Amino acid sequence: MNGQPLGLKTLTTAFLTLWLLAAVFPFAWTVWGSFKVEADFFSRQSWWFAIEGVRTVQQTGGTFTLAGYEGAWVQNEFWKAAINTLIVTLSVTTISLVVGTLGGYALARSGHRYAFWILIAALVFRAMPHITLVSGYLLPFFQLNIWGYLPTTIIVLVAINQPFTLWMLHSFFLSIPKDLDESALVDGCTRFQAFRMVIIPVMWPGVITTGLFSFLLGYNDFAVTSMLLRQENQTMIPKIASFLGSIQNEGNVMFAVAAVVSATVPLFILVLFFQRQIVSGLTAGAVKG
Amino acid sequence: MPHRTFFAFIFPSILAMLLFITLPIISVAMQSLFVEHPAVVTEVENCGPFGCTTETKVDTEAMAKLKADQPMGAFAGFSNYLNHNHLAVDDLRAIFGDNRGIGDIVARVMNLPFYRALAFTLTYCFFVTPFAMALGFFIALAVNTMPKLLKGPAIFVSILPMIITPLVGSLILAWMFNPAGIFGATLQSLTGDPTLSLRASPVLTWIVILTYGVWTNGPFSFVVFYAGLQTVPKDTLESARIDGATRWQATRFVIIPHLMPLATFVALVQLMDNFRVFEPIVGFSAEANATSLSWLVFNDLVSQDSQQFGSAAATSVITIVGVLILLTPVLIRTWRDFNRKAV
Structure with missing residues (x-):
């Protein structure tokens, strides 16, 4: 709309500034504070200490300190958790996409009634709270002796992720014209050949978008990873949670702050590079239902 | 597509869901x-x-x-369902049989662990959903009027609260609301109450967690509504303006009706997702003042001496029933859409 009246324009700008501040300030504050000592970031005198780093200068000699990061990454072996997270998220994303593209393609091209029922079941599964599923895993996993290993967690996350992946890829494959693969079938390809030679080359935009969300699910998960992994092979998020229990008592809350900032960085980079795909993915889900 | 090919393609997917979603639900119900x-x-x-x-x-x-x-x-x-930690039938009977008015009933029912969690879960669900949607809608309207060059960065910043790991996001806010953190200390000096803290004040805990909920859920509505705004028919908007509609009337009678289907979708998805609220309780260490159904399950499973599988399973089943109730409108909608497409 062109030519907003001045009053409205001021109001809009003020509101937007306020929101953008609210969205970014907590992160900026925590990143900044993670380079200070605890007496600054959690200052009993004034929060201005956290900005100037009065105590940080007194205790370490510099305005910035890497003590928190050193404590988290070296002393508490956060790097192990980071490697585990890398393994889990990459495996979850890859397996989810391989399994999901096959399934999503079949659902989009089937046209039989049972395909619809599978989608409905997937919708119901997607709504299940993850922690309730976890309470169903624990006893059987203990008995089968597969509790606590990374592959178990990966498979579980893939399964939990399937309903969403199926829905998203299904609606994406619907947008690829049927004629494309059907003409391949007429030319004598089998279904799988048509999928491999005709569909795979054109499916990457949808796969990348879906992959981003699979990645986020694996990365952000707390319920499954905290209950299904033993201490030695924890991923980052449950590791941070376990920091809180042990570290807070020893007065080293800054380790947890540094770990939190470290876990946030990959997400920032992800949004920076894939903003368009994330936005289009969310919208695709909404517009197509 | 022939049945055989279809099942060959979808088999791995179905197998994963059967083994790790259907079976656990059955196992939970048995347990x-x-x-x-x-x-x-x-x-x-x-x-x-x-x-x-x-x-x-x-x-x-x-x-x-x-x-x-x-x-x-x-x-x-069914004793797991009926005992003190779940539906607390005996306690309810005692409370309703002998009480001192409504206030007493509410206070005593809110002391029962299950009803406490249910009350917070529902409050979170039905407070955060509409407010986050309203916030998202206004952000979308505001961003839409920005110059093109600034839109990208504004969208980038706006989706950060949504993309952040829920546990990490709630921890970040929890530290800021710590009595020695920036917001916590400011609140103490503003109210002049040096003992005010999340731990000490249930009201403050609820407000902060609900605020966190709106903050982290708003961006989802924003993205969806913003995309919706791009598809508002320009002609309709222009003719409304020519017919003398004010800016507000154009928003009310052109833009909002256009976004309505999207809004229903967002509302249903968000209600379902917010019903699972769990990580903020852990992140804010709020269990003394606010708990949720998912947190109850978690708490039964992590209790150090003996894991209460039966109790966790009973809460899980009740939670699943709750989700199914919230899901019914979504299912009906999908069913209608599908039949419309089929015709």
Whole structure:
């Protein structure tokens, strides 16, 4: 709309500034504070200490300190958790996409009634709270002796992720014209050949978008990873949670702050590079239902 | 597509969902009918020079055998659902049979762990959803009027609260609301109450977690509404303006009706997702003042001495029923859409 009246324009700008501040300030504050000592970031005198780093200068000699990061990454072996997270998220994303593209393609091209029922079941599964599923895993996993290993967690996350992946890829494959693969079938390809030679080359935009969300699910998960992994092979998020229990008592809350900032960085980079795909993915889900 | 090909393609996906979603739900439903074995106690008589004393001891051997024989525990029927930690039927009967007015009833019911969690879960669900949607809608309107060059960065910043790991996001806010953190300290000096803190004040805990909910859920609505705004028919908007509609009227009668289907979708998805609220309770260490159904399950599973599988399973089943109730409108909508497409 062109030519907003001045009053409205001021109001809009003020509101937007306020929101953008609210969205970014907590992160900026925590990143900044993670380079200070605890007496600054959690200052009993004034929060201005956290900005100037009065105590940080007194205790370490510099305005910035890497003590928190050193404590988290070296002393508490956060790097192990980071490697585990890398393994889990990459495996979850890859397996989810391989399994999901096959399934999503079949659902989009089937046209039989049972395909619809599978989608409905997937919708119901997607709504299940993850922690309730976890309470169903624990006893059987203990008995089968597969509790606590990374592959178990990966498979579980893939399964939990399937309903969403199926829905998203299904609606994406619907947008690829049927004629494309059907003409391949007429030319004598089998279904799988048509999928491999005709569909795979054109499916990457949808796969990348879906992959981003699979990645986020694996990365952000707390319920499954905290209950299904033993201490030695924890991923980052449950590791941070376990920091809180042990570290807070020893007065080293800054380790947890540094770990939190470290876990946030990959997400920032992800949004920076894939903003368009994330936005289009969310919208695709909404517009197509 | 022939049935055989279809199932060949979808088999891995179906297998994963059957094994790790359907089976666990069945296993949870079964488990909820059992309780952990009570400790097997034996009396041992110790006779010494000063006479005999009897001592009770837990018979670990018998316990191990019992566990191996019946790993799910002892059959308990529906007692898991009805006991003090869940639906608390006896407590409710006592409260309603003998009380001092509505206020007393509410106070006492809110002391029962399950109803406390249910109250917070529902409050979170039905407060955060509409407010986050309203916030998202206004951000979308505002961003839409920005110059093109600034839109990208504004969108980038706006989706950060949504993309952040829920546990990490709630921790970041929890530290800022710590009495020694920036917001916590400011609140204390503003109210002039030096004891004000999340730990001490249930009201503040609720407000902060609800604020966190709006903050982290707003961006989802924003993205969806913003995309919706791009598809508002320009002609309709222009003719409305020519017919003399004010800016507000154009928004009210052109833009909002256009976004309505999207809004229903967002509302349904968000209600479902917010019903699962869990990580903020852990992140804000709020369990003394606010708990949720998912948190109850988690708490049963992590209790150090003995994991309460039966109790966790019963809460899980009740939670699943709650989700299904919230899901019904979504299912009906999908069903209608599908039939419309089929015709």
